Amino acid sequence: MKFHRLIIFVIPIAAGTGVLFINSFAAGSPRADAVRGAGIVATGADYGVVACARCHAFDGTADGSGAFPKLSGMSAYYLEKQLRDFASGSRSDPIMSAIARKMKPEDIADVSAYYSGVHATPTPPPAATPELLALGTRLATVGDEDRKVQACEGCHGPHGRGEDPAIPPLAGQYAHYIAFQMRMWRMGYRKNDANQQMATIAKRLGPQDIEAIGLYFERVPQPDFPKDRRQP
Numbered sequence: 344m345k346f347h348r349l350i351i352f353v354i355p356i357a358a359g360t361g362v363l364f365i366n367s368f369a370a371g372s373p374r375a376d377a378v379r380g381a382g383i384v385a386t387g388a389d390y391g392v393v394a395c396a397r398c399h400a401f402d403g404t405a406d407g408s409g410a411f412p413k414l415s416g417m418s419a420y421y422l423e424k425q426l427r428d429f430a431s432g433s434r435s436d437p438i439m440s441a442i443a444r445k446m447k448p449e450d451i452a453d454v455s456a457y458y459s460g461v462h463a464t465p466t467p468p469p470a471a472t473p474e475l476l477a478l479g480t481r482l483a484t485v486g487d488e489d490r491k492v493q494a495c496e497g498c499h500g501p502h503g504r505g506e507d508p509a510i511p512p513l514a515g516q517y518a519h520y521i522a523f524q525m526r527m528w529r530m531g532y533r534k535n536d537a538n539q540q541m542a543t544i545a546k547r548l549g550p551q552d553i554e555a556i557g558l559y560f561e562r563v564p565q566p567d568f569p570k571d572r573r574q575p
């Protein structure tokens with residue numbers, strides 16, 4: 344498989360540099376071991392934890408299809424929270440819930456520390472009409488007062504770069520995945536957002552709005568997150 348070749352090269356690199364990363368990212372578990380996390384990402388664990396790289400790739404870019412989210416650019420805090428939410432059922436997905444329930448607390452902390460330090464490979468965004476992009480840009484940056492829809496970037500930060508540690512970046516994320524999450528909130532399968540902030544917004548948007556916003560964000564380049572995120 345495609346990622347096997349990557350792993351051979353990346354593990355020694357991660358082993359060398361992981362130590363530098365570990366304490367430098369926003370609010371993950373203090374004793375997380377990113378090097379051990381890299382091992383789980385590459386090969387999984389024999390108690391039912393499937394190698395994350397199979398779907399998310401070793402650098403967090405996933406396979407380009409948009410079925411699996413990019414994990415690059417997210418804080419360790421956010422990644423850990425999602426894995427715990429999949430395990431508890433406040434977020435539900437047949438694949439991820441099964442995997443997260445098998446993970447030990449230290450596995451969750453370690454893979455999150457690892458993925459919070461990776462740089463994704465840029466992927467080409469899907470085609471979009473100028474009309475859809477204009478709609479997506481408007482909703483993301485200005486919102487829609489008539490429908491009481493707040494601008495996404497009001498919370499997700501300028502250019503969707505995220506607000507550490509709790510609000511994830513949307514920049515560069517797959518449009519398909521963004522739209523899918525909005526539908527999950529609307530239908531109540533994802534209910535892990537504090538005060539239902541996202542569920543409320545998702546219910547006010549139609550299918551075309553959701554598609555347009557995803558197409559906008561997938562086109563925004565991901566900043567150089569790990570370096571930018573380093574704490575003083």
Ligand code: HEC
Nearest residue numbers: 393394395397398410411412422425426436438439442454
């Ligand atoms: C067989 C494919 C597959 C494997 C293996 C897999 N994932 Fe996932 N992962 C998914 C899918 C699909 C989603 C999207 C779920 C949804 O729509 O809510 C996801 C979502 C996630 C999310 C949520 C990301 C976000 O932006 O909120 C995290 C975190 C995550 N996976 C971490 C992991 C980790 C860590 C591993 C390895 C221990 C792993 N995944 C293994 C398929 C996979």
Ligand code: HEC
Nearest residue numbers: 493494495497498509510511521524535536540541544556
């Ligand atoms: C009031 C603040 C707020 C606003 C406004 C907001 N969000 Fe969010 N959003 C959040 C929070 C908080 C989370 C993290 C929820 C969690 O912990 O899982 C989130 C998560 C998400 C996610 C999940 C990302 C992932 O990786 O799984 C998507 C997609 C998303 N928001 C899209 C949007 C879009 C599109 C808009 C604009 C229409 C928007 N958000 C506006 C607060 C907000």
